[in-house]
Structures are given as C-alpha cells and as structure tokens.
C-alpha cells in the first residue's frame with residue numbers, strides 16, 4: 235500500500251457551518267469560509283477566517299435575549 239503524504243497543493247475555499255461549544259451554550263456560525271484540500275478533503279481555517287470566526291462568535295455570545 236502506498237503511503238504518500240498529502241501536500242495539500244490543490245485547495246479551494248468553501249463555506250461551511252461551524253458549531254463552537256462555548257458557555258452558556260453552543261454557538262452556531264453559518265457561512266464560515268474554510269479551505270478544503272481537493273486531494274484528501276482536509277479542512278483548514280486560514281488566519282483571516284479564524285479572525286472572522288472569533289468576531290462572529292463574540293457577537294453571537296454577546297447577544298442577549
């Protein structure tokens with residue numbers, strides 16, 4: 235069996251839904267940009283996206299009902 239480490243050369247950007255577990259409850263973030271490897275399907279979050287995610291999570295966490 236050939237074991238070849240994927241170098242993630244072919245990646246594209248996808249939008250996905252992320253669920254973050256936080257208190258008081260899970261935060262669901264829609265339309266989060268992630269990078270997906272075409273070869274192995276592994277997902278990455280770029281630093282820019284991570285920043286966006288944190289901001290969205292913060293906003294969601296601060297919403298009071």
Ligand SMILES: [Zn+2]
Pocket residue numbers: 240241242243271272273274275276
């Ligand atoms: Zn890959």
